[in-house]
Amino acid sequence: MRASRNKDKEEKLEAPAKLKAWWLVLAATTAVVAVGLGLTLGPASLGVREVLLEVLDRLPFVDYDSGLSEREQAIVWEIRLPRVVLGLLVGSMLATAGASYQGVFRNPLADPYLLGVAAGAGFGATVAIVSDLGDGIGTFDAVPMLAFGGALVAVSLTYLVGFSARRSDPVTSLVLAGVAVASFFTAIQTFVQQRDSETIRQVYFFVLGQLRTAGWDEVILVSPYVGGCLFILLLLRRRLDVLAVGDEEAGSLGIDVRLVRLVSVLAASLGTAAVVAVSGLIGFVGIIVPHTIRLIFGFSYRIILPLTILFGGAFLVGADLVARLVLEPAEIPIGVVTAFMGAPFFVLVLRTSRKL
Amino acid sequence: MEAISCRSLRVNFGSTEVLRGIDLEVPKGGWTTVVGPNGSGKTTLLRSIAGIQASQGVIQIDGHSLGAFNRREVAKQIAIVPQQPVIPDGMRIIDYVLLGRTSHLGFFGIEKKSDIEIAQSALEELDVNFSESRTMGTLSGGERQRVVVARALTQGSPILLLDEPTTSLDIGHQQEMLEVVDELRSRLSLTVLATMHDLTLAGQYAESLILIEQGQVVASGSAQEVLTEDLITRHYRASIRVIEDDSGPIVTPVRRKNSNSLE
Numbered sequence: 001m002r003a004s005r006n007k008d009k010e011e012k013l014e015a016p017a018k019l020k021a022w023w024l025v026l027a028a029t030t031a032v033v034a035v036g037l038g039l040t041l042g043p044a045s046l047g048v049r050e051v052l053l054e055v056l057d058r059l060p061f062v063d064y065d066s067g068l069s070e071r072e073q074a075i076v077w078e079i080r081l082p083r084v085v086l087g088l089l090v091g092s093m094l095a096t097a098g099a100s101y102q103g104v105f106r107n108p109l110a111d112p113y114l115l116g117v118a119a120g121a122g123f124g125a126t127v128a129i130v131s132d133l134g135d136g137i138g139t140f141d142a143v144p145m146l147a148f149g150g151a152l153v154a155v156s157l158t159y160l161v162g163f164s165a166r167r168s169d170p171v172t173s174l175v176l177a178g179v180a181v182a183s184f185f186t187a188i189q190t191f192v193q194q195r196d197s198e199t200i201r202q203v204y205f206f207v208l209g210q211l212r213t214a215g216w217d218e219v220i221l222v223s224p225y226v227g228g229c230l231f232i233l234l235l236l237r238r239r240l241d242v243l244a245v246g247d248e249e250a251g252s253l254g255i256d257v258r259l260v261r262l263v264s265v266l267a268a269s270l271g272t273a274a275v276v277a278v279s280g281l282i283g284f285v286g287i288i289v290p291h292t293i294r295l296i297f298g299f300s301y302r303i304i305l306p307l308t309i310l311f312g313g314a315f316l317v318g319a320d321l322v323a324r325l326v327l328e329p330a331e332i333p334i335g336v337v338t339a340f341m342g343a344p345f346f347v348l349v350l351r352t353s354r355k356l
Numbered sequence: 357m358e359a360i361s362c363r364s365l366r367v368n369f370g371s372t373e374v375l376r377g378i379d380l381e382v383p384k385g386g387w388t389t390v391v392g393p394n395g396s397g398k399t400t401l402l403r404s405i406a407g408i409q410a411s412q413g414v415i416q417i418d419g420h421s422l423g424a425f426n427r428r429e430v431a432k433q434i435a436i437v438p439q440q441p442v443i444p445d446g447m448r449i450i451d452y453v454l455l456g457r458t459s460h461l462g463f464f465g466i467e468k469k470s471d472i473e474i475a476q477s478a479l480e481e482l483d484v485n486f487s488e489s490r491t492m493g494t495l496s497g498g499e500r501q502r503v504v505v506a507r508a509l510t511q512g513s514p515i516l517l518l519d520e521p522t523t524s525l526d527i528g529h530q531q532e533m534l535e536v537v538d539e540l541r542s543r544l545s546l547t548v549l550a551t552m553h554d555l556t557l558a559g560q561y562a563e564s565l566i567l568i569e570q571g572q573v574v575a576s577g578s579a580q581e582v583l584t585e586d587l588i589t590r591h592y593r594a595s596i597r598v599i600e601d602d603s604g605p606i607v608t609p610v611r612r613k614n615s616n617s618l619e
């Protein structure tokens with residue numbers, strides 16, 4: 001009887017979660033469109049056609065005359081393109097780190113700053129700015145260096161505190177340790193900042209986040225971190241799916257939960273620390289992008305991670321465009337744009353997070 | 357050969373002794389059910405054997421010490437159906453069941469066609485309507501239970517640990533579930549170790565019963581030996597009657613009016 005009942009079902013058997021090719025194409029197209037807009041729109045109005053020809057001209061074996069002056073070419077190659085590429089890298093990293101954190105901590109509100117990366121980076125940057133060690137521009141400037149260091153110190157501290165807690169629920173101890181470490185670093189950061197009121201504006205801009213570039217330095221600085229960390233997180237995507245059933249069951253299914261959590265948190269935190277060091281504390285990307293993808297495309301990390309990389313990059317390039325254009329020629333810090341879109345979205349996520 | 361054997365197994369939660377020297381043998385291909393009142397340590401015993409609860413003493417799986425296996429090797433030997441599984445509501449049923457294949461996948465974690473077929477046939481065995489892209493959150497309590505068992509079957513391990521597998525099922529589905537498990541056990545030569553509250557059903561499906569109380573084995577043997585009015589009254593502090601039936605002892609509660617009632 002059982003067999004006969006199932007006969008007619010066989011045709012409809014479901015395949016496992018799979019990333020559909022056209023989703024990837026859609027995401028890649030979105031990213032390309034965002035890059036195109038980012039290259040053509042700005043205070044110096046350059047034609048879409050000219051910019052396109054200019055880009056094509058630089059490809060090997062292709063020769064076009066874009067008709068752009070040398071100054072205009074420099075705007076494309078030394079100002080806009082590095083900024084757009086940095087936006088792609090930062091957006092991908094923050095969104096993917098957020099998605100991974102949400103999986104590792106089984107918490108829909110986890111974001112890349114959960115374990116104190118932001119507070120640590122903010123502290124490091126403030127120290128650099130207040131002590132007048134650097135202005136935040138350039139590859140080996142003190143601001144990104146100290147921000148990166150501060151972020152890593154904060155995350156390591158969180159991990160040490162979380163593990164020494166020896167509670168039965170390591171996820172909760174880690175999150176709580178993150179809260180403690182973040183408030184501690186924020187407290188010192190605020191203290192240092194208050195003692196030196198002249199630099200408050202500069203610190204404030206770091207905290208709100210900005211895609212500021214000086215040529216290709218920032219891109220060169222962060223791309224190895226972003227590339228490496230995204231690669232590791234992509235490798236872990238199915239293991240992140242297994243974590244959805246909790247530490248204990250994931251363990252009984254054959255996963256080394258501690259190792260998977262350690263590696264994914266390290267990769268997500270290291271990548272986040274690197275991008276935060278050059279772009280400041282851009283908020284909400286790590287929550288908006290993965291949740292939107294989850295709601296639209298599916299629950300599995302095999303779908304979420306590849307798509308967050310592409311959509312995350314596209315989203316931040318778009319947000320940066322808004323930040324550049326709304327009050328042209330002045331700029332709104334990009335963190336304001338992402339938070340302005342992020343806060344209402346947050347409400348939506350809260351209302352629908354039963355799905356998670 | 358014993359599939360599972362435990363010698364003086366102990367587990368402490370802080371200063372509380374939950375298991376106090378359990379000795380246990382589960383023959384290969386057999387069905388053993390652990391019974392005992394709430395808090396007697398049944399679940400802790402299963403979790404220790406599955407290697408997800410730290411314990412002292414000896415646990416041997418197929419003659420090898422449990423401690424010598426890594427997580428993946430344990431998963432290939434033992435599949436567990438937890439009493440309260442974590443259900444990721446947004447996950448599709450097929451994806452959930454496929455999690456059972458985790459210990460068989462390579463580094464990149466890509467399921468082969470054979471893995472998908474194993475998962476699909478496990479779902480069919482348990483008669484779950486999974487044809488549409490249903491997610492875990494849409495399942496009823498009974499369906500959910502069967503999907504969790506399907507995941508355990510998909511694991512393909514020779515030992516199946518079932519912690520209260522019939523809790524949220526009605527009486528018909530309870531029987532159906534236990535029949536399916538028993539049929540699979542004989543067809544695939546699985547060894548089953550279960551915990552159960554329903555003593556009658558426990559006796560009808562298990563080849564041997566182990567009664568534990570306060571972390572110690574107080575009786576073991578066949579259903580006729582363990583399910584006696586004397587033992588159950590004493591260890592469960594229950595008022596019951598045991599009726600002999602062809603299918604085994606039937607344990608049924610009886611209400612005794614005490615002298616203080618308003619008669």
